[in-house]
Amino acid sequence: MDVLASLLDGPRARGAFLLRSVMDPPWSLRIQDRAPLTLVAMLRGGAWIVPDDGDTVRLAPGDVAIIRGPGAYTVADDPATPPQVVIHPGQRCTTPDGEPLAQAMDLGVRTWGNSPDGATTLLTGTYQMRGEISERLLRALPTLLTLPAGSWDSPLIPLLAGEIGRDEPGQEAVLDRMLDLLLIAALRAWFSRPEARPPAWYRAHGDPVVGRALRMLHNNPAHPWTVATLAAETGVSRAALARRFTELVGEPPMTYLTGWRLALAADLLRETDATVGAVARQTGYGSSFALSTAFKRVRGVSPHEHRGARSRRTIAD
Structure with a gap:
């Protein structure tokens, strides 16, 4: 077992929250779930990630973002769009006034959004990590890192997109493993970049x-x-x-x-x-x-x- 593999054993997905969001503009999601680590992969359209602290980043198709919690941030079609949905701990979603939205925006198996044919589709995988080993990994990451589609080569995003809507026996375990692979591939690609400043152990x-x-x-x-x-x-x-x-x-x-x-x-x-x-x-x-x-x-x-x-x-x- 190498050092990265052993550290990644801490955030291994076990029933991780995994969702496909399909949205038509204008849309804006306020994320305050306090999750330690979230991975966002753009499938179609574009989105902006607006951290409470840090620079705003735009995602295009094929891009991946990894967000280190527990700070809040917004994901939207435009940085100026006011939040319409708030994601709370436990993935409870409401309007900014607190009205429940989970059923109103349910679009099927692991799919959620404001339009079944929306112009934007993104995958979100959320890890709930509390371990000491996981902390070693988290401390090595910036609050927000992005990998543009052209900067790395991975077939995992379309594979995960193809699996997420299926409802078959053992599907949760399949998705957990695929999410792990995508996270490992993304972190390995990130640590190889000159601006990443990988930790000494890496x-x-x-x-x-x-x-x-x-x-x-x-x-x-x-x-x-x-x-x-x-x-x-x-x-x-x-x-x-x-x-x-x-x-x-x-x-x-x-x-x-x-x-x-x-x-x-x-x-x-x-x-x-x-x-x-x-x-x-x-x-x-x-x-x-x-x-x-x-x-x-x-x-x-x-x-x-x-x-x-x-x-x-x-x-x-």
């Missing part, structure tokens, strides 16, 4: 020594890694590995491993019912005491307190 992946070390740490975090064992596996001296890793990643190998293990542990505590001892074994700590000590030292709370805080937040949401 750039380091291309180094023959540090990239191999990162893959080993990500593939097997429970292994009792040391700088010496990593150096032996990568074919360089301990000093050379430590120096090169720190220069490219921005922190020493064992510091990076500790952060990765604790991020994994935090997500396992949130997403599973595994005991603290079981989580400790999966993340390279010999006992629940060892994990608790490291967790509290770095994060300021115990694993049990972290799990309880997450549970209370879920109930509140």
Whole structure:
């Protein structure tokens, strides 16, 4: 597993909100769903994305935009068109005055809009991510990034467009996987652009020594890694590995491993019912005491307190 793949494992779609919108102008959608990550792909016509903070961007057919939440933004036929629809958390849609609109604008299977033959069609995929690993990915992204159709080559948008209207057994799983593939392809294309300023861990992946070390740490975090064992596996001296890793990643190998293990542990505590001892074994700590000590030292709370805080937040949401 490479570094990007392991980080993308956090935002993997599981019943993600996926919708085809068909609109005739004038139209304007106010998005305040607080979603951590949203992907918009233009199929036909054009649209403007107007963030509350940041530059306005126009999308043409084939363009893709990725929006990092939770800030609000507007998607419209024209930046001057006032919002007619407000999308709230949970994908509840209303008029600006609060009147429900979901049934009034239903156009069929995963299709919504103000006209079945509208001049503009766009796909929207919304991820609900709350994990520690996902945060590492989100911090690497700008609030809004766009990929013009001519800047990358992907057959995934028309494939996803062809699948979204189907209502067959297992269709949700098919759409989730296709949305994941589109997100991965888009992020990979974005990170390869000179203006993207990819994070250090992504750039380091291309180094023959540090990239191999990162893959080993990500593939097997429970292994009792040391700088010496990593150096032996990568074919360089301990000093050379430590120096090169720190220069490219921005922190020493064992510091990076500790952060990765604790991020994994935090997500396992949130997403599973595994005991603290079981989580400790999966993340390279010999006992629940060892994990608790490291967790509290770095994060300021115990694993049990972290799990309880997450549970209370879920109930509140």
